[in-house]
Each structure stands twice: as C-alpha cells, then as structure tokens.
Amino acid sequence: MNVPMDLHPLLAPAAILVALLVDRCWGEPPARWHPVVGMGRYLGALGPRIAPAWGAPVAGMARPFVLGALVWIAGALLVVAVALAALRLMGNWPMWLQLLVTGLLLKPMLSWRMLRDEVSAVEHALGESLAAGRARLAWLVSRDVSALDASQVRESAIESLAENLNDSVVAPLFWFAVAGLPGAALYRFANTADAMWGYRGERNGRDWTWAGKWAARADDVLSWLPARITAALLTVQGGVGHWRTLQAQARRTPSPNSGWPMAAMALVLDVRLCKPGVYTLHGDGRLAQPADTARALRLAGRVVQGLTVGALAWAALAWRMPA
Template sequence: MSAIAALWLALAIDRWFGEPPARWHPVVWIGRCLGWAGRRIAPPAGAPARARAAFAGGALAWCAGAALVAAAACAVAEVASRLPAWAGPLLTGIALKPLLAWRMLRDEVLAVEAALSRSLDEGRGRLARLVSRDVGALDAVGVRESAIESLAENLNDSLVAPLFWFALFGLPGAALYRFANTADAMWGYRGEREGRQWTWAGKWAARADDLLSWLPARLTALFLWGASAAAGAGLGTLRREARRTPSPNSGWPMAAMALQLGIRLGKPGVYVLNEAGRSAAAADTPQAARLAARGVALAGACASAAIGCIALRGAA
C-alpha cells in the first residue's frame, strides 16, 4: 500500500504542479552530468576512428552513471522505509514525481497546436522544442503529425516505462530507467552531433534504452488501444504498422495512436504509419491528448495492480 500510495501521489503532484524548478530537478542533474561525460568519451568529428575505444568509454561511463543514480535512489528508498507509515510514501512520491513528466508532455504538445493556429513558423518553432529532427521544411500537417507522434512516443518514455520499472523495483528501478532514457537522448546518435562522433560512443546507451523500453513500449500501445472507445483495427494491424519504423520500440505507441485516431503519421523519407488514414486535423491534437490521458490512468491502475500482486506473492 505504501508504494501504491506513493505512485498516485506522484501522479497527483504531476497533474497539479507539473515540473519542479530546474535547479531541483534530478533529471536535469542527470542531463548535466551526461553532457559533461559525453564531451570526454565521444571523439571530435574528424578524429581518427577508434570504434572499440569509443564503445568501451561509452559503456563504462554509462555503467558508472547508472550505478550512481541507482545508489542515490536506493538511499532515498532506505530513508523512506525507516520513516513513519504516513511519511514514507510521501517522501517516495515526491522523489518519484520528477521521474514522470506527463503534464509537461501534454502541455508542450497542445502548445504546438496553439502556436500552429497563429502561424506555421510559430508552430515549427514550438515543435523544435519537442523533437530533434529538422522542422524547417514541414508544412502545417507535418508539424501536427510530429507533435502527435512525440506525444505517443514520449508517453512511454515519460510515464509508462518509469511506472513499469517502479512497479518491479521501486524508486531505484524508475530512476535507472530515466537515466538510461536520458543517456539515449543525449548520446544515442549515429554519426556526428554538436561536433562529436557518437556512432560508437553512444551505442551502449542506445541499446540499453532499447532493452529497458522494449516491454513498456508495447504496454503503452495496449494502454492507448484500451483507452479508445473506437473499434479500431486489430492487434495484427498494430503489430504490422509498428514494425514500419526503424526503432524497435517507438513505432508501437505511435502506430496505436495513428490507428485509434484514424490518421496518418510519418517521418518524411523514413516511414508512414496507417498510410490509408486521413491527414491530421487541428481537432486531432486535443483528441490525442485525451486518449493519452486515459492511457495514463490505465497505466497507473495496472502498475498499482502489479505492485499489489508482487506484495501478495512476497507475503505468501
């Protein structure tokens, strides 16, 4: 009951208050540390290729950072376990909240649609805060599609996966996942980025995130599937559409969102999901946010049930 109470407290804080200030945000601290380490492990662009050294450096740096994050989370969990029955869940919930970012994700996606209603350039500028791709050539439909894709993909990264690992391993599980996901976002690139070569230096981070996100991404798709009252296509269609993306994971929630809304989503020159669907309209963005919100509630309920089942098995 303590872990379940902490989970719902974290979701409530996220809904009512959103993100803490950057100076108090653990994920921001992780990002700064990863940025500092990345400048030391990734060779400068144009430097002689030393794949093994770059891969080993990236793997060792990732493991060291993961160990530090897990140790810090274990320390917080240990303190919480020694507090009175009312205070332990409070501390755990407050510590879990920064590892979840549903409200911020929803608000940023809706802000893209609001900006797009004023001008295409403003919509592109707002979208650039959400995605790493070049947005300069996107038309209004492309901007909207990218925002909805980001909502679906990041629903897993920002909420479902942290809850999944929290249900299994408590606060250390959620913290370790957020470290891995942040490391992938900062290091997991092919080729050059910001003057450094990441193909091998970031490979471990990319593969670790793929592994830790594999099952949660598919659960996210099922939550989006179950959150819609529409009949939608069959799960076989979802599986086929999800496999059209280069990523082993992100295609699942994006395909579920496209199929449930009946719209076409894609990245120019890379993939198209639900190609027979219609172009995304302005009304689809808030509809996508409502669908994702119902998915969040399902994810919280399922995580609570999993925690309860694990506790019962442990007590048996």
C-alpha cells in the same frame, strides 16, 4: 511497528498515486532540484570526452564504444545508489511519511503534465503561423523542423506525444512497479542517455555512431515491454484491437520500440504519421487536422487516467493485505 518500505504492500501503489497527483497539480520541480536535469548535466559534461569530433580521424570503434559503456554504467550505478540510499534513510520513518516522500521522489521520473502542455502548445502555435509552430515543435523533438509543412508539424507533435507517453509515463511507472525507486531512476537515466547520446552519426559536432551505441541499446532493452504495454493501452482506450496490423506498422520505424505507441496512435486516430525519408505509419490514414491533436491528447489522457485507476485498485487490494 514500522515496516521496511520495500516490503510494505501499500507503498508502490500509494507512491504512484502521490506522484501522479503532484504531476497533475504542480508539474515539474525547479530545474536546480530536478534529478533528471542532474542526469543531463552528467551526460552533457562527459559526452564530449567519449564521442570524437565529427570528421576527425578515428583509430577504431572500440575506444568510443567502451568509454560510452563505462560512463553509462558509472552514471547508472550512481543514480541507483542514490535511490537506494534514499530508501535506507526512510527505513525507520512512519509509514505515511515513507509513502509521501517516495511519491515525491518518484514524481520527477515521470512527466505527463509537461508533455501534454508542450504538445498543446505546438498546436496553439500552429494556429498563429507555420513558423511559430515549427519553432515550438523544436522544443519537443530533435529532428530538423525547418522544412516541415503544417501537417508534418502536427504529425511530429502527435508522434512525440505517443512516444513520450511511454518514455515519460508508462515505462517509469512500470519499472517502479518492478524494482521500486531504483528501477524508475535507472530507467530515467537510460532514457535520458539515449536522448542525448543515442544517435547514429553526427550531433552537435560529435560522432555518436559508436560512443552512443551502449546507451541506445540499454534504452531499447528497458523500453521493450513498456512500449508494447503503452501500445496496448492506447488501442484499448481507442477501441481498436487489430494487433497484427499494429505489429506490422510498428516495424516500419528504425526503433524496435517507439514505433509501437506511434503506430497505435496512428491507427486509433486513423491518421498518417510520417517522418520524411524515414518511415510512414498508417499511410492510408488522413492528414492530421487540429482536431486530431485534441483527440490524441484525450486518448493519452485516458491512458493516464487508466493507470491512476489501476493504482487505486492496487492500493485497495494492498490495504486489505496483512503487512
């Protein structure tokens, strides 16, 4: 007897394990099949239509804000509808096939292997030259890297590792556990929209002050709890439990969420993480050294391993539950 996939207790943990295994072994799917690339194309095509040209006369803030919200909502409804359609299509499939395909569809919503490889590549490039390190970092972050010294390049890579450990691993899995494939897809869309639209001021010749505000706030809401979970996982893995210190450091960043995993990483590594002119986390820490990048990668890797073990335990419990 086939059980509806959204009701079977084994589905969620098994799909998580499949997604993590596929990510570990093969990484990202080809761009032409990658749903996040599709989300980016949608946002990229409509973004210039909602954000006014930088410096152009603007009648008011209402029009770009409303347009940004409506386009975001339309995109969110589309990705949720596609996810729901996939679930409906699989409803009568054998359970083993439902588990496998759901895991394969979940995989593009998370990305640990690519994140790990990109951060490692920055450190490797720094070993060649500062210019190479800056160029490689530019693949990973949106900030201007032209004036960063070697330590700042390394700090930026470690910050990106911590922030994206939440955005690309913990948060998608959290929302999958809460709301299934539609939840993971909605979060990935929201996070992609924030990355492309969620800026204060100018980006790529457009004024995103109001056009991107809905996208930024939606991502803030959906990332609020996962960011704190990520920080807790980092501190537990690193053996540091100073939550009040972590809370104080996290508030130094403009974002209500990204400061949490970044501050946790800074405290566990005992290094300073700084975005010049914006914030400094754990200012009493050491300047980051090449070994600290390796330590940060191991720490983040242990978090992913912990999530895998958690999914295995969840699957073991679900296996014993009556369907």
